[in-house]
Amino acid sequence: MGNLLDGKSAIVTGSGSGVGRVSALRFAEEGARVVCADIRLEQVKETVSLIEAAGGTATAVGCDVSNEDDVVAMIAAAVEAYGRLDILFSNVGIPTPRLGSTLEDHTAEDFARLVGVNFGGVFFGTKHAIIQFKRQGGGGVILNTGSVAGLVSWGGSVYGATKGAVHQLTKAAAIEGAPFGIRANAICPAGMPYTNFMAAGGMTLPADALDQAAAQVGKSHPLGRPITAEDCAEAAVFLVSDRAANVTGVLLPVDGGYVAR
Numbered sequence: 001m002g003n004l005l006d007g008k009s010a011i012v013t014g015s016g017s018g019v020g021r022v023s024a025l026r027f028a029e030e031g032a033r034v035v036c037a038d039i040r041l042e043q044v045k046e047t048v049s050l051i052e053a054a055g056g057t058a059t060a061v062g063c064d065v066s067n068e069d070d071v072v073a074m075i076a077a078a079v080e081a082y083g084r085l086d087i088l089f090s091n092v093g094i095p096t097p098r099l100g101s102t103l104e105d106h107t108a109e110d111f112a113r114l115v116g117v118n119f120g121g122v123f124f125g126t127k128h129a130i131i132q133f134k135r136q137g138g139g140g141v142i143l144n145t146g147s148v149a150g151l152v153s154w155g156g157s158v159y160g161a162t163k164g165a166v167h168q169l170t171k172a173a174a175i176e177g178a179p180f181g182i183r184a185n186a187i188c189p190a191g192m193p194y195t196n197f198m199a200a201g202g203m204t205l206p207a208d209a210l211d212q213a214a215a216q217v218g219k220s221h222p223l224g225r226p227i228t229a230e231d232c233a234e235a236a237v238f239l240v241s242d243r244a245a246n247v248t249g250v251l252l253p254v255d256g257g258y259v260a261r
């Protein structure tokens with residue numbers, strides 16, 4: 001489609017589904033060579049097939065982002081495949097278990113899992129991307145997926161707290177990375193009814209009920225329609241591209257104006 005990311009080597013985590021899959025496809029369309037990483041290897045193999053069918057270049061890697069060794073291996077795979085790493089998009093996130101759970105409904109295991117995947121995954125990714133960027137020289141770009149739930153109290157107490165932590169880590173990485181030409185930003189989506197996120201939280205709706213729920217969510221946004229993975233992918237392409245060369249430490253809501261009210 002374009003050449004905004006021509007020749008860049010990028011990793012997109014959680015690219016077996018939703019925002020990650022659409023972003024990996026868009027990065028490849030813009031000329032990036034993409035390592036598609038996910039805990040579900042079969043799903044990222046499918047993403048790679050879609051990218052290759054569209055004429056792009058991609059590699060599938062199985063990775064649990066809450067496991068530091070897996071994250072180190074994921075970054076090594078990108079360097080081995082494409083010679084260096086220019087962009088890490090840490091996009092994995094898991095929802096509140098049993099969607100609708102109150103704070104006191106969370107067990108110690110729920111808490112550890114949410115923190116381990118949502119915050120731990122971003123911490124390990126950011127840490128090892130910075131190590132790689134410094135090793136190879138020439139800067140680098142980190143993009144994280146936060147959430148509106150990390151900006152205002154919405155979408156689950158512990159989930160929102162993990163996203164708030166992601167936002168703060170993003171800003172810290174931006175400041176620490178700036179002297180090395182490393183940028184770090186986050187996108188902060190509002191509810192996206194059409195990804196697999198709700199199902200991961202144990203909520204599956206038949207198609208007509210899903211459309212109704214989506215319309216309801218859309219009405220709560222000033223722009224009047226629900227957020228899609230495509231909306232997030234477009235914001236992601238901009239933030240990881242050189243068009244955003246002087247943009248760092250930004251938490252960009254992709255929310256139809258939800259948090260502006």
Ligand SMILES: NC(=O)c1ccc[n+]([C@@H]2O[C@H](COP(=O)([O-])OP(=O)(O)OC[C@H]3O[C@@H](n4cnc5c(N)ncnc54)[C@H](O)[C@@H]3O)[C@@H](O)[C@H]2O)c1
Binds near residue numbers: 017145193
């Ligand atoms: N969908 C929403 O309503 C919504 C709203 C705001 C923010 N977000 C955030 O957007 C991001 C993408 O969500 P989505 O809606 O595309 O969800 P999704 O469930 O469609 O995709 C998430 C992907 O992450 C993978 N994954 C889960 N745990 C993993 C792990 N430990 N290691 C590696 N991969 C793992 C899953 O296999 C899946 O492919 C997440 O960070 C989420 O928190 C989603």
